[in-house]
Amino acid sequence: MRPDSLGFCRQLFVRHLRCGVRRVEEVFNSLVFFLMVVTLFPLGIGPDSNTLRELSPGIFWVVALLSALSVSGRLFSADFEDGSLEQLAVSGHPLGLCAMAEVLAHWVLSGLTLVVAAPVFALMLNMVPAAIPTLMLSLVLGTLCLSLLGGIGAALTVGVRRGALLLSLVMIPLTVPVLIFGTSAVGEAAIGYDPSRWIALMGAFAAMGLLLAPLAIGAGLRISLEQ
Amino acid sequence: MTRGYRALLAGIDLDIKPGELWQLTGPNGSGKTSLLRAIAGLIRVGVSGTIDRPETLLFQGHAPGIKGLLTPLENLQSHPGGLIEVESDRVREALAAVGLLRFLDTPVMRLSAGQQRRVGLARLWLSRSSLWLLDEPFTAIDRQGTTLLEDKLRSHCERGGAVVFTSHQDGKFGANLNQLELADYAAR
Amino acid sequence: MWKIIHKFGSPPWFFRFATKAVQWLLPLMLIALAVGCVWGLLYAPPDFRQGNSYRIIFIHVPAAVVALAGYYVMAFAGLVSLVWKIKMADVAMRAVAPVGAALTFVALVTGAIWGKPTWGAWWVWDARITSMLILLFLYVGVVALFEAYENPEVAAKACAVLSLVGTVNIPIIYKSVDWWYSLHQPASIKFTGESAIDASMLYPLLVNIGAFYLLFAVVVMMNMRATLLETHTNAAWLREAVD
Numbered sequence: 001m002r003p004d005s006l007g008f009c010r011q012l013f014v015r016h017l018r019c020g021v022r023r024v025e026e027v028f029n030s031l032v033f034f035l036m037v038v039t040l041f042p043l044g045i046g047p048d049s050n051t052l053r054e055l056s057p058g059i060f061w062v063v064a065l066l067s068a069l070s071v072s073g074r075l076f077s078a079d080f081e082d083g084s085l086e087q088l089a090v091s092g093h094p095l096g097l098c099a100m101a102e103v104l105a106h107w108v109l110s111g112l113t114l115v116v117a118a119p120v121f122a123l124m125l126n127m128v129p130a131a132i133p134t135l136m137l138s139l140v141l142g143t144l145c146l147s148l149l150g151g152i153g154a155a156l157t158v159g160v161r162r163g164a165l166l167l168s169l170v171m172i173p174l175t176v177p178v179l180i181f182g183t184s185a186v187g188e189a190a191i192g193y194d195p196s197r198w199i200a201l202m203g204a205f206a207a208m209g210l211l212l213a214p215l216a217i218g219a220g221l222r223i224s225l226e227q
Numbered sequence: 228m229t230r231g232y233r234a235l236l237a238g239i240d241l242d243i244k245p246g247e248l249w250q251l252t253g254p255n256g257s258g259k260t261s262l263l264r265a266i267a268g269l270i271r272v273g274v275s276g277t278i279d280r281p282e283t284l285l286f287q288g289h290a291p292g293i294k295g296l297l298t299p300l301e302n303l304q305s306h307p308g309g310l311i312e313v314e315s316d317r318v319r320e321a322l323a324a325v326g327l328l329r330f331l332d333t334p335v336m337r338l339s340a341g342q343q344r345r346v347g348l349a350r351l352w353l354s355r356s357s358l359w360l361l362d363e364p365f366t367a368i369d370r371q372g373t374t375l376l377e378d379k380l381r382s383h384c385e386r387g388g389a390v391v392f393t394s395h396q397d398g399k400f401g402a403n404l405n406q407l408e409l410a411d412y413a414a415r
Numbered sequence: 416m417w418k419i420i421h422k423f424g425s426p427p428w429f430f431r432f433a434t435k436a437v438q439w440l441l442p443l444m445l446i447a448l449a450v451g452c453v454w455g456l457l458y459a460p461p462d463f464r465q466g467n468s469y470r471i472i473f474i475h476v477p478a479a480v481v482a483l484a485g486y487y488v489m490a491f492a493g494l495v496s497l498v499w500k501i502k503m504a505d506v507a508m509r510a511v512a513p514v515g516a517a518l519t520f521v522a523l524v525t526g527a528i529w530g531k532p533t534w535g536a537w538w539v540w541d542a543r544i545t546s547m548l549i550l551l552f553l554y555v556g557v558v559a560l561f562e563a564y565e566n567p568e569v570a571a572k573a574c575a576v577l578s579l580v581g582t583v584n585i586p587i588i589y590k591s592v593d594w595w596y597s598l599h600q601p602a603s604i605k606f607t608g609e610s611a612i613d614a615s616m617l618y619p620l621l622v623n624i625g626a627f628y629l630l631f632a633v634v635v636m637m638n639m640r641a642t643l644l645e646t647h648t649n650a651a652w653l654r655e656a657v658d
Binding site: 174 | 497549552553555556559560563564565566569572573576577579580581583584587588591592594595
Binding site: 078079084086223225 | 267268269270271272282283284285286288289290291292293294295296297305306347
């Protein structure tokens, strides 16, 4: 760790944000993807608004998970291919921390934008309006967890051929708690119960993730660079 | 050193002193890139023995290590190997030295492959590391660039730095060049 | 203590140890399995509520217990490999993964066989079975990650990281699935305090659990010997040991 490491990582975070904002199309693409997949559900299940209302927390979270999966795949691949990741590894800055800068920037661009757009999608699925604030709060924490887990998976699979499928295989079992906490929180809120237990659990999971993910991501990236 | 349970190299004892210019030679597949990456610390699995390296070093691998969406100025200003804020004057000097000053504000992806490599090489003019590890630095560079690079490497060594590079070409370094022939160290 | 670990870390020593261990443990394991299975499947009394169909528990529970323990063994081996850089730990991890996956699969299939007469459906999404399924996914992830890398030494490190991440997550996954759906019978074996199972059923179950642990150990050691044979084909000590 160099004395200027923290400042460097902060700079890196800002730089990734700026790059992401320059490519606004990507943000829009993931929202449109979300919209399209949400549309598939009524088409598949039937337009009955009561069924949709009951199923809406689950549908929402499954789609959020799939969306996070598809986006995580590109997290480190550009840096891996153009050699920037190598440069980071050799620079003496802690690799895990630098990667966290990228993961968090990615979360702001993909996860938080989803939170902002969530009410629209929720209403399309006939979700009980009273549950929507809970949905948004749980999404803030949940998308953070998904970004962290996606970062771990991406770090381990970035150098591998057909890494996208492998990433899904590796990531999905790990994201089960997020799914369960999220849907339970929204489900409880929808029938009028207090969702705070689930939100607290989600928060604890996110906190643990913030502490441990840098280690795992750093280790994973170094391993990917060995090839 | 092993790669995937297959022993690659054995018995290398290399001491790189300030002012020395080293070239790793050997046929394709003899492990030049692997050895260089091991020295850089990128490869640790399968390496037995110790490697002492200075606190900072400069490594240039096969990929130029620059981001296509940014301009050369932005790339070099925020490079992880350097200090946080490299003054843009120094960046301009470096780019001028490699002959790319007029592309200062062009996104790198619009430059040719050779020009992109030159942007990567501009780092050499900004670096404060004493040890330079360069993997095939002479690829995709024209004759003028080659002379430029050779001069730069020589002057770095004269100022007390050290360079280890791999190359298929024979540069004009004359007697100052130390060579390590990897075929001599191939493990059976 | 360190000397023991270092001895295990040496391929020639381990190869000889494993060969002898397998020779001794294999018959022991077969006997234990035979005793446990025959006792449980034929001689234990029928259950008050489930009649004879509960007997599959004598295979389902041991498989499930050892499958979960196996993941921790694999993660521990991964930890040893990452921190102390002992290559034999890599070999151990590679050996455990498919065995654990197979045991999880057996647990799932026998769970389904148990479920049909008991609850009327081949598959019920209750907490234990669902957690087992996710454990299977975790195992498959490790195996797939290993196959994806070209360099097996590097692959082992990646799998070590993944299994450690999985280990941290497993209690959370199990607990969250538990909260999600608690239909499955609560755990009926407690080693501290009273069991909810009658002694006449408990003993064959414990015998079989022990037998499955032996099975695990035997198969893993056989796997490790096979890996050593593959990777050290030209080593002198190997030719000696095999001749």
